[in-house]
Every structure is written in C-alpha cells, then in structure tokens.
Amino acid sequence: MALIVQKYGGTSVASLEKIQQVARKVCKTHSEGNDIVVVVSAMSGETDRLIGLAQKLSKSPSEREMDMLMSSGERVSAALLAITLNELGTAAQSFTGRQIGMITDAVHMKARIQRITGEKLKEALTDHNVCVVAGFQGIDEKTGNVTTLGRGGSDTSAVAIAVAVKADLCEIYTDVGGVYTTDPKVVPNARKIDIISFDEMLEMASLGAKVLQVRSVEFGKKYNMPIRVKSTFEEGKGTLVTAEQKEMESVVVSAVAFARDQAKITLVGVPDKPGIAARIFNAVAEATINVDMIIQNTSAGGLTDLSFTIPKAELLKTKGLLSDTVSKVGAKKLQTDENIGKVSIIGVGMKSHSGVAAKAFSALAEGGINIMMISTSEIKVSCVVSNDELDKAVKILHDSFDLGKPVKKQ
Amino acid sequence: MALIVQKYGGTSVASLEKIQQVARKVCKTHSEGNDIVVVVSAMSGETDRLIGLAQKLSKSPSEREMDMLMSSGERVSAALLAITLNELGTAAQSFTGRQIGMITDAVHMKARIQRITGEKLKEALTDHNVCVVAGFQGIDEKTGNVTTLGRGGSDTSAVAIAVAVKADLCEIYTDVGGVYTTDPKVVPNARKIDIISFDEMLEMASLGAKVLQVRSVEFGKKYNMPIRVKSTFEEGKGTLVTAEQKEMESVVVSAVAFARDQAKITLVGVPDKPGIAARIFNAVAEATINVDMIIQNTSAGGLTDLSFTIPKAELLKTKGLLSDTVSKVGAKKLQTDENIGKVSIIGVGMKSHSGVAAKAFSALAEGGINIMMISTSEIKVSCVVSNDELDKAVKILHDSFDLGKPVKKQ
Numbered sequence: 153m154a155l156i157v158q159k160y161g162g163t164s165v166a167s168l169e170k171i172q173q174v175a176r177k178v179c180k181t182h183s184e185g186n187d188i189v190v191v192v193s194a195m196s197g198e199t200d201r202l203i204g205l206a207q208k209l210s211k212s213p214s215e216r217e218m219d220m221l222m223s224s225g226e227r228v229s230a231a232l233l234a235i236t237l238n239e240l241g242t243a244a245q246s247f248t249g250r251q252i253g254m255i256t257d258a259v260h261m262k263a264r265i266q267r268i269t270g271e272k273l274k275e276a277l278t279d280h281n282v283c284v285v286a287g288f289q290g291i292d293e294k295t296g297n298v299t300t301l302g303r304g305g306s307d308t309s310a311v312a313i314a315v316a317v318k319a320d321l322c323e324i325y326t327d328v329g330g331v332y333t334t335d336p337k338v339v340p341n342a343r344k345i346d347i348i349s350f351d352e353m354l355e356m357a358s359l360g361a362k363v364l365q366v367r368s369v370e371f372g373k374k375y376n377m378p379i380r381v382k383s384t385f386e387e388g389k390g391t392l393v394t395a396e397q398k399e400m401e402s403v404v405v406s407a408v409a410f411a412r413d414q415a416k417i418t419l420v421g422v423p424d425k426p427g428i429a430a431r432i433f434n435a436v437a438e439a440t441i442n443v444d445m446i447i448q449n450t451s452a453g454g455l456t457d458l459s460f461t462i463p464k465a466e467l468l469k470t471k472g473l474l475s476d477t478v479s480k481v482g483a484k485k486l487q488t489d490e491n492i493g494k495v496s497i498i499g500v501g502m503k504s505h506s507g508v509a510a511k512a513f514s515a516l517a518e519g520g521i522n523i524m525m526i527s528t529s530e531i532k533v534s535c536v537v538s539n540d541e542l543d544k545a546v547k548i549l550h551d552s553f554d555l556g557k558p559v560k561k562q
Numbered sequence: 563m564a565l566i567v568q569k570y571g572g573t574s575v576a577s578l579e580k581i582q583q584v585a586r587k588v589c590k591t592h593s594e595g596n597d598i599v600v601v602v603s604a605m606s607g608e609t610d611r612l613i614g615l616a617q618k619l620s621k622s623p624s625e626r627e628m629d630m631l632m633s634s635g636e637r638v639s640a641a642l643l644a645i646t647l648n649e650l651g652t653a654a655q656s657f658t659g660r661q662i663g664m665i666t667d668a669v670h671m672k673a674r675i676q677r678i679t680g681e682k683l684k685e686a687l688t689d690h691n692v693c694v695v696a697g698f699q700g701i702d703e704k705t706g707n708v709t710t711l712g713r714g715g716s717d718t719s720a721v722a723i724a725v726a727v728k729a730d731l732c733e734i735y736t737d738v739g740g741v742y743t744t745d746p747k748v749v750p751n752a753r754k755i756d757i758i759s760f761d762e763m764l765e766m767a768s769l770g771a772k773v774l775q776v777r778s779v780e781f782g783k784k785y786n787m788p789i790r791v792k793s794t795f796e797e798g799k800g801t802l803v804t805a806e807q808k809e810m811e812s813v814v815v816s817a818v819a820f821a822r823d824q825a826k827i828t829l830v831g832v833p834d835k836p837g838i839a840a841r842i843f844n845a846v847a848e849a850t851i852n853v854d855m856i857i858q859n860t861s862a863g864g865l866t867d868l869s870f871t872i873p874k875a876e877l878l879k880t881k882g883l884l885s886d887t888v889s890k891v892g893a894k895k896l897q898t899d900e901n902i903g904k905v906s907i908i909g910v911g912m913k914s915h916s917g918v919a920a921k922a923f924s925a926l927a928e929g930g931i932n933i934m935m936i937s938t939s940e941i942k943v944s945c946v947v948s949n950d951e952l953d954k955a956v957k958i959l960h961d962s963f964d965l966g967k968p969v970k971k972q
Contacts, residue, residue, distance in 0.1 A: 210646065224641075234630075239620035245626065297661075
C-alpha cells in the first residue's frame with residue numbers, strides 16, 4: 153500500500169481509446185491497494201490548437217488571457233479521465249489547479265509554483281478516491297488569475313503534488329520506455345538507463361533531452377522525491393531518477409544529450425570595458441530569453457568579440473532587443489549563425505575521473521568535427537558544433553564512451 | 563454613459579471571424595462612453611462536442627465531471643474575445659464564473675444562482691475595462707466544485723450579472739432580430755415585437771419559444787432588469803422585454819408559441835382514491851422530469867384515466883420510472899402517444915378580454931384540428947394537438963388574432 157502520483161502526458165491521453173487505456177492502468181494500480189493522484193496534460197495537439205486560434209486573432213495576445221485559454225485543455229482531459237474511471241467502477245474526481253490549491257507567482261505562461269495547499273486532495277485520498285488533477289495550471293493567489301507553468305509544466309505539477317501529498321513515488325508516463333543514453337532515433341544502439349541521479353537528469357533535461365521538464369527534476373532533487381519515467385503503452389520498469397548513489401560513480405559518462413535549433417550571436421568589436429557584458433545581457437534577460445553559453449575572446453587593441461547561444465526561435469526577438477544596445481555599447485556589428493547545434497556528455501562519475509573532456513575532444517577531432525564553443529560543469533561537457541554535423545557528433549561520443557554496451561554490475 | 567451587459571450566444575462566437583465581429587460591436591459601444599460586461603457562451607457546437615466525448619466513455623457520466631468538462635468551452639470563447647478586444651485597442655479581461663463570484667447551489671448541470679459577489683467585475687469596471695465573462699458556469703461555495711446552469715444558462719448568467727452590477731440594460735445578442743409573434747419559419751408573415759412584458763416573455767419561453775431562457779426572464783422580472791433581444795449580425799432595435807405597461811393591454815394576443823416533440827403518457831384505469839396522483843408525480847419529479855399538462859378525466863366506476871405531457875426526450879426514462887408505480891397504484895395499463903405538439907396563444911391583454919379562449923378553439927375547429935388537451939392561465943391558452951397538424955394550428959391562430967398586421971398605435 154503506497155501513495156503514488158502518476159502523470160500522463162498529452163500523447164497518453166490523445167484519444168478516447170488512449171484515455172481508456174490510461175484508466176485501466178490507474179484502476180489496476182488502485183486495485184492493488186495503492187492510493188493514486190493522476191496528473192494529466194491536455195489531449196495531444198489541443199494546446200497548440202488553442203494557441204493557433206489566439207495567434208490568428210492577435211500578434212501578441214495578452215499572457216493573462218493565454219493562460220485562461222490554454223488551461224481549458226487540461227480540464228477537459230481530467231474530466232474525461234475521471235468519467236472513464238467512474239465508468240470502470242473506480243471512484244474518481246477531477247480537480248483544477250485552483251481546486252488543489254496550486255498557488256503560483258503572477259508570471260503568466262511561465263509561472264512558478266509557490267506552494268500547494270492540497271486540502272481537497274487530502275480529503276479525497278482519505279476516502280481512497282482517485283484524484284485526477286489538471287496539470288500545467290495554477291492560480292495567482294493575490295488576483296485569483298489563472299496561471300500556467302510553461303511547456304511541459306504538467307511534469308512539474310506532478311512532482312510538486314507528489315511532494316505536497318508526501319507520495320512514495322512520482323511516476324511520469326510518456327511515449328518512450330524511459331531515459332536513454334541518447335536519442336535512439338539518432339543512435340540505434342542507445343540503451344535505456346535503469347537508474348540515474350537527479351543531477352545527471354537535470355543536465356540532460358537542460359541540454360535538450362525532452363523526456364522530463366527541467367523544473368520537475370529540480371523539484372525532485374530539492375525534496376528528494378524519486379521519479380520513475382516509464383511508457384504508457386509498453387510494459388517495463390522504465391528509468392528511476394533518484395538521489396545520487398555510490399555505484400553511480402563507476403559509470404563515467406551516463407548519456408549524450410543534444411539540442412538542435414540553436415543560434416549563435418556574436419557582437420564584434422565590443423570595447424573591453426567593465427559593465428558592457430552586463431548591459432548586453434540585462435537587455436536579453438529582461439525579455440526572459442534563455443541565454444545558454446557565453447564566450448568572450450581575449451581582448452586585442454581594447455576590443456573583444458562576445459558570443460552567446462540562444463534557442464533559434466528567440467533569434468529574431470533577440471536581434472531586435474540588441475539593435476539599440478549594439479550602438480550604445482559601441483560595438484562594431486552583430487553577427488548571427490543559425491546553423492549550430494549542441495552536443496553534451498553527462499555523468500556524475502566525471503567528477504572523479506580526469507581526462508573525460510580531453511577524450512571527448514579527441515574523439516570529435518578524429519571524426520573531423522570542428523568544435524566552435526565549449527562549456528563544462530562538474531558533471532557535463534558541452535560542445536557547439538555545426539548543425540549538419542550534430543548527429544555524427546552524437547554517434548561518435550556515444551561510441552567513445554561505450555554507452556551502447558550494458559552497464560557492468562560491480 | 564451607461565453600464566450595459568451584453569450577452570453573445572454560441573452562434574455569435576462560432577468562428578474567429580464572428581468573434582472579431584462581436585469585438586467590433588463591443589468596441590463601438592465602449593467608445594461611445596459606455597461601460598460593458600460581455601457574457602459569452604461556448605463557440606457553437608463545442609458543448610455538444612464535449613458531451614459527445616463523455617457519452618462515448620460512459621453511459622451515465624458523473625454530473626460533477628460533466629460540469630468540469632463543459633465549463634471549459636466558455637473559458638475558451640471568453641479568452642479569445644478578450645484577446646481580440648485588446649488587439650483592437652480596447653482594454654479587456656476575461657473572467658470565469660468563479661472569478662466573478664457566481665455562487666450557485668450544488669445541483670450539477672442544473673445549478674441555480676444564489677448570489678454574485680462580483681468584486682473583480684466592479685474593480686475592472688472602475689478602470690473602464692471591458693469585462694468578458696464565461697457564461698453558463700458558477701461555483702458551489704461549500705465544495706469549490708464547478709457548476710453549470712443548464713442549457714441556455716448564459717442568458718441567465720447575463721441577466722443575473724446585470725442585476726449584480728446594477729446595469730442600466732441587459733442586451734441579449736442572438737441570431738434572430740428579436741422576439742417574433744411566432745416562428746417566421748412556420749408563419750412567413752410573423753412580425754417582430756417591439757416591446758413585450760416579462761410575463762408574456764416568460765410564457766413564451768416556457769411554451770417553446772427558444773429566443774430566451776426561462777430563468778433569465780424570471781430574473782429580469784424579479785429584479786425589473788430590462789432585457790433587449792437583438793441580432794448580432796443585423797442592425798435593428800430588437801425587442802425590449804420589460805415590466806408591464808398600460809398600452810400593452812390593448813393587444814389581446816401578442817404571440818403564438820409552440821413546442822414540437824412532446825409526448826403524452828396516459829395511465830388507464832387508475833383507482834380514483836386520494837394520494838394516487840401524488841405517488842405518480844412524486845416518482846416523476848424525483849427524476850427532475852418536467853411534467854407539463856396534467857389532465858384527469860372524471861371518474862367512472864371508481865376508475866379514472868390520468869394523462870400528462872412531457873418532452874419526448876424524457877419518454878423512455880419516464881416509462882422506466884413508472885413501470886413499478888403503475889402496478890403499485892393498481893392502474894390497468896400505461897399508454898403513450900409520441901405524436902403530439904403544443905400550441906399556445908399568449909398576451910397580457912387576455913386578462914381584460916373575455917372569449918379569447920373560445921375564439922381560439924373555434925378557429926382551430928374550423929380548420930379541422932382536433933384539440934386533445936387544454937390548459938390555461940391568466941395570460942395564455944395552450945392546446946395539445948397532433949404533431950402533424952401543429953404548423954397548421956400555429957398559422958390558424960396567428961391569422962385569427964391578426965398577429966401579422968402592424969400594431970395600431972393608440
């Protein structure tokens with residue numbers, strides 16, 4: 153008898169048949185004596201449909217209104233799943249973000265969870281009812297406005313709810329079997345990982361692996377809530393994301409992550425004076441654009457070049473923001489490169505093994521791949537390469553660190 | 563400078579183009595110096611789509627869940643209209659039933675409004691923002707559950723909100739030009755009525771005219787809130803529904819209403835003893851089936867026949883409910899007739915004119931139409947006739963009382 157939070161994404165509730173399949177899974181776990189909170193996303197495609205409607209009506213729709221609009225999708229899937237569970241004889245109730253007391257800040261479309269009061273959930277769980285919660289949404293306490301947590305926010309809803317109700321486990325059901333050493337579409341012998349640390353998963357999510365939303369992993373780490381990622385449609389144990397354990401260190405590199413569709417912006421001939429970088433990045437940060445790597449070359453003749461990467465989708469907006477700044481800080485010009493991608497190796501074992509970065513650079517060089525930018529942390533090494541060479545770089549690194557081979561039990 | 567509540571139904575917000583058309587209307591009224599609360603229904607077809615999904619998943623979906631499901635449709639249209647208004651330069655905010663404090667009882671799918679706190683509306687109106695409210699929905703204060711007001715409930719939302727914010731007028735925009743003397747599809751020379759009393763409108767709405775929901779008219783009458791019914795798509799003053807005025811009495815009959823798809827149930831050979839009718843109708847009332855006319859023939863040999871009409875859609879359910887009761891009360895059998903309709907003449911002037919009913923019966927008799935059941939009130943006469951003869955009956959009565967001719971100004 154455990155208390156389990158299960159989250160089902162949009163592809164898992166994409167049709168009535170799939171909702172019925174999810175309902176049968178929930179009923180089975182419930183009939184085994186577990187209490188369950190189910191968190192659902194909107195039916196696959198629904199959020200995009202709603203955004204499409206709004207964009208036809210306005211170039212920059214009010215974010216408050218977008219949240220009102222988008223939050224309707226999860227209400228529909230939550231109600232439909234509760235209806236199906238009741239039909240199967242398992243007492244269930246649906247709840248909105250407001251009803252479970254999901255209190256967020258007031259930043260529409262990117263709200264952050266502040267706390268979850270959760271009284272209604274606790275009441276319903278006391279009666280052993282299945283609670284079906286509309287993910288992705290919360291409420292700004294001061295104004296009563298509906299907020300949403302940003303793309304993939306249902307993962308974060310689920311882990312935060314698991315923490316709030318003191319669940320034993322948070323299961324994230326998705327359309328893949330777990331977390332892989334890299335994307336099997338790019339590297340066919342990519343291997344499912346049985347267990348991975350929060351820190352590694354955080355890096356992977358940040359660096360482009362789409363299986364879990366970054367903030368959900370942060371929550372899991374902060375409150376030590378184990379997360380199991382598994383497939384809605386196939387049997388299998390999936391991947392357990394959990395606190396770091398000793399045996400994890402024996403694996404030097406756990407996975408290769410990558411992100412396509414990056415863009416590089418270079419400000420050429422920037423005067424090398426204190427405060428210039430701050431002015432540039434303040435302008436970008438105010439628009440909540442996520443700057444990734446930043447590189448500043450050493451100065452020559454009092455001028456330097458400053459490069460940074462951003463998601464390609466933000467390129468136009470960023471160029472617009474910087475057009476003023478470029479002349480204000482006295483830079484010569486602004487160059488952009490839309491043809492870049494990022495590949496990263498990740499592993500907690502890296503901390504205790506030297507030469508991992510050097511091995512990666514050598515492998516890429518042997519493959520004839522030019523590295524444009526590098527950034528490293530204790531547990532990852534990231535390289536920016538040409539987008540055209542990205543797949544090849546992923547394969548090379550996956551092979552170099554033997555990620556396709558089963559992990560040796562020690 | 564007035565405070566106006568405008569309600570737009572599902573056909574008025576059926577597409578993005580129509581939402582833009584509505585937005586332009588709202589902007590115009592706003593730019594003329596008026597404060598506006600707009601109440602919207604779900605986009606035409608959306609509520610039926612959602613009900614269809616639920617019915618595929620369950621024969622009798624939980625009514626609590628149905629309310630959660632259906633209330634999403636109005637959120638979408640409210641957000642889309644607010645987005646469009648902002649795009650046109652008119653500051654607007656959307657609000658859910660909860661956000662405006664629309665407190666109802668706990669009867670899901672047929673909730674009744676208890677009160678409207680309306681603080682958020684008043685705040686937004688103080689800033690002269692247009693408030694766009696999701697109609698049809700409220701909240702049960704005790705549980706925090708979402709409730710809906712039943713089909714056409716957005717009319718009721720609108721009038722109740724108009725009362726709560728002390729509006730000068732409630733405008734109900736729809737796909738027809740106003741209230742007609744009868745349905746122009748049946749009688750081509752049906753005439754638009756300029757002004758009509760709450761009582762007449764109440765009878766018309768109860769007796770089958772679909773232009774306004776009965777409860778919205780009850781609200782209007784109770785709080786003396788004038789309601790103007792007009793077309794979203796055409797110019798024109800529409801019809802003003804208001805308190806009775808002296809000149810109204812000069813018109814004996816104002817309109818002919820009718821309802822198709824009625825059914826008659828007859829319990830044959832019921833023992834003529836006290837309490838029998840109560841037992842029968844308690845059984846029906848508990849299922850909240852709306853019994854319309856009831857007729858009990860005089861007793862012969864201690865047995866009587868008891869007939870009543872209901873909407874045809876409720877026939878199966880009612881027969882099921884009564885199957886036990888028939889034998890318990892000792893009735894001989896239960897007969898049904900699905901081929902009936904109801905035609906009614908309505909007018910406050912009837913009170914002060916005798917012979918109106920007689921004139922109607924004569925006209926129908928001359929047309930060769932058999933009257934099966936009759937019921938009357940101070941301001942209406944209703945007759946049940948064969949469904950096949952219903953259109954003919956409507957035409958005959960419309961002609962007899964000269965409703966196609968312009969009203970004489972007196």
